[in-house]
Amino acid sequence: MPEHVYIRHESQVEVPFYDIDPMNIVWHGNYIKYMERARCAMLEELGYNYPTMQEHGHGWPIVKLDCKYIRPATFGQIIQIECAIVEFESCLKIRYILRDLVSRTKLTLAHTTQVAVRLDNGEMQFQTPDSFQQAIRGSNLFMPLKLQ
Amino acid sequence: MPEHVYIRHESQVEVPFYDIDPMNIVWHGNYIKYMERARCAMLEELGYNYPTMQEHGHGWPIVKLDCKYIRPATFGQIIQIECAIVEFESCLKIRYILRDLVSRTKLTLAHTTQVAVRLDNGEMQFQTPDSFQQAIRGSNLFMPLKLQ
Amino acid sequence: MPEHVYIRHESQVEVPFYDIDPMNIVWHGNYIKYMERARCAMLEELGYNYPTMQEHGHGWPIVKLDCKYIRPATFGQIIQIECAIVEFESCLKIRYILRDLVSRTKLTLAHTTQVAVRLDNGEMQFQTPDSFQQAIRGSNLFMPLKLQ
Amino acid sequence: MPEHVYIRHESQVEVPFYDIDPMNIVWHGNYIKYMERARCAMLEELGYNYPTMQEHGHGWPIVKLDCKYIRPATFGQIIQIECAIVEFESCLKIRYILRDLVSRTKLTLAHTTQVAVRLDNGEMQFQTPDSFQQAIRGSNLFMPLKLQ
Numbered sequence: 001m002p003e004h005v006y007i008r009h010e011s012q013v014e015v016p017f018y019d020i021d022p023m024n025i026v027w028h029g030n031y032i033k034y035m036e037r038a039r040c041a042m043l044e045e046l047g048y049n050y051p052t053m054q055e056h057g058h059g060w061p062i063v064k065l066d067c068k069y070i071r072p073a074t075f076g077q078i079i080q081i082e083c084a085i086v087e088f089e090s091c092l093k094i095r096y097i098l099r100d101l102v103s104r105t106k107l108t109l110a111h112t113t114q115v116a117v118r119l120d121n122g123e124m125q126f127q128t129p130d131s132f133q134q135a136i137r138g139s140n141l142f143m144p145l146k147l148q
Numbered sequence: 149m150p151e152h153v154y155i156r157h158e159s160q161v162e163v164p165f166y167d168i169d170p171m172n173i174v175w176h177g178n179y180i181k182y183m184e185r186a187r188c189a190m191l192e193e194l195g196y197n198y199p200t201m202q203e204h205g206h207g208w209p210i211v212k213l214d215c216k217y218i219r220p221a222t223f224g225q226i227i228q229i230e231c232a233i234v235e236f237e238s239c240l241k242i243r244y245i246l247r248d249l250v251s252r253t254k255l256t257l258a259h260t261t262q263v264a265v266r267l268d269n270g271e272m273q274f275q276t277p278d279s280f281q282q283a284i285r286g287s288n289l290f291m292p293l294k295l296q
Numbered sequence: 297m298p299e300h301v302y303i304r305h306e307s308q309v310e311v312p313f314y315d316i317d318p319m320n321i322v323w324h325g326n327y328i329k330y331m332e333r334a335r336c337a338m339l340e341e342l343g344y345n346y347p348t349m350q351e352h353g354h355g356w357p358i359v360k361l362d363c364k365y366i367r368p369a370t371f372g373q374i375i376q377i378e379c380a381i382v383e384f385e386s387c388l389k390i391r392y393i394l395r396d397l398v399s400r401t402k403l404t405l406a407h408t409t410q411v412a413v414r415l416d417n418g419e420m421q422f423q424t425p426d427s428f429q430q431a432i433r434g435s436n437l438f439m440p441l442k443l444q
Numbered sequence: 445m446p447e448h449v450y451i452r453h454e455s456q457v458e459v460p461f462y463d464i465d466p467m468n469i470v471w472h473g474n475y476i477k478y479m480e481r482a483r484c485a486m487l488e489e490l491g492y493n494y495p496t497m498q499e500h501g502h503g504w505p506i507v508k509l510d511c512k513y514i515r516p517a518t519f520g521q522i523i524q525i526e527c528a529i530v531e532f533e534s535c536l537k538i539r540y541i542l543r544d545l546v547s548r549t550k551l552t553l554a555h556t557t558q559v560a561v562r563l564d565n566g567e568m569q570f571q572t573p574d575s576f577q578q579a580i581r582g583s584n585l586f587m588p589l590k591l592q
Contacts, residue, residue, distance in 0.1 A: 328473035361509075
């Protein structure tokens with residue numbers, strides 16, 4: 001079954017010199033940073049950024065991560081990052097498609113999964129907080145899943 | 149089918165201050181660095197490190213990565229990293245188990261997959277180089293797969 | 297004697313989450329990255345970026361660096377970086393003033409010095425290349441030093 | 445007047461692949477990390493590490509940093525770091541000499557200055573805490589300044 005996209009968001013990063021390795025390409029671990037920037041930009045637009053998460057009493061650690069590296073990026077390249085929220089009720093699962101801005105060639109496909117953890121007792125939550133679900137459903141970017 | 153382990157190697161890293169995030173835990177992207185250090189230490193022991201790869205005319209980019217974060221690590225903690233080569237003929241696939249050195253608690257499980265790419269023409273190889281396979285099979289750490 | 301500013305350039309960075317340390321401020325080493333981004337943006341505008349440097353046969357390693365940290369920056373803050381070239385004939389010396397974008401409060405003062413090194417023989421040059429000096433003097437941002 | 449060395453400490457780092465830039469040398473900002481590792485190892489030996497600093501109610505931000513890069517380091521090189529405390533009463537000022545372990549060639553010279561800041565009110569202290577000065581003076585590594 002294909003993933004349903006609830007929220008879609010686009011942003012860009014320009015590859016800095018210090019992210020390039022001796023093969024003249026972005027060192028693979030640095031894409032994790034680009035994905036975090038894109039995720040934070042999306043959460044900012046949803047009005048539920050990291051400070052908001054803390055105000056509501058939760059941390060949201062990453063519990064899973066996968067990346068498929070298709071083509072390498074290099075210094076100065078502009079990468080467009082499409083973030084898509086594909087699960088938001090049990091956890092926050094995001095799919096990332098990184099493309100070269102100009103040619104639209106796919107560079108990297110990735111997913112991250114985050115869970116809410118109560119800051120007062122460290123307990124992992126099996127449902128995301130109501131405040132978060134309301135932020136998602138109330139967003140004008142929200143695309144509900146229509147069942148037949 | 150469980151993964152067969154051809155080579156097993158152990159190493160340690162101590163978590164530095166600059167890897168810690170505002171939640172007082174290692175930022176999730178930093179584990180990729182610990183895994184690379186462990187991988188390089190294992191390849192060094194096999195006599196086939198990154199410079200050797202280049203001398204044989206290949207780059208070995210990471211094409212896939214997955215991580216499962218179980219428990220967070222924090223400043224000063226000693227992490228033991230068990231690297232296991234689970235595929236070396238079509239590609240180099242490594243499994244990583246990161247544990248707290250003292251309690252042996254599992255912190256992170258991960259895999260990386262690398263393929264050989266010819267440096268002269270950029271072509272991806274569907275078999276790893278003979279020199280690499282010989283280095284693996286000739287190692288005193290090699291545990292061959294026994295078929296019934 | 298105060299520094300003469302030959303070229304002035306402004307750019308901005310937004311502090312990402314992964315640059316924040318357990319004290320909830322930017323880890324001090326990360327400002328070096330912001331300075332490099334600002335420097336690259338300025339060199340891009342001067343038409344003499346890192347690839348141009350290489351085409352002209354030189355690397356330009358940093359040989360000196362100093363930073364004075366006045367106030368810390370934190371997650372999401374927009375930092376304005378004023379880059380000023382204060383020497384370009386014997387070396388490339390740049391002064392950086394990092395300010396909070398909104399309040400204009402100074403956060404960090406810094407300098408970097410780079411020298412040209414010939415890529416063919418590794419020799420350090422005591423004059424910057426003609427092509428570089430021409431790029432500086434020919435820029436519409438150039439402010440010549442007027443002697444009394 | 446030459447700097448008086450109150451405490452001297454040595455440690456080593458091995459340059460990891462992910463710290464190397466396209467010129468095949470350590471990217472200059474990464475030395476800041478090596479210096480922090482060396483500083484933390486020294487403070488650990490003095491029994492006054494970062495957690496101890498916090499227990500005594502202080503943060504110790506870096507307020508000044510300078511580096512002189514003499515020779516570049518590259519992948520796999522072992523760097524020996526000599527840390528020397530050259531001031532500990534008004535602030536914590538440390539001098540770093542980074543050398544190639546084998547040839548003893550100097551690679552980088554640097555200084556950092558840290559001040560104590562009270563965590564309860566954010567006030568910068570013009571004297572380091574008594575507990576810190578006692579840790580320094582009580583260490584068997586302490587070399588007092590002898591006045592003629």
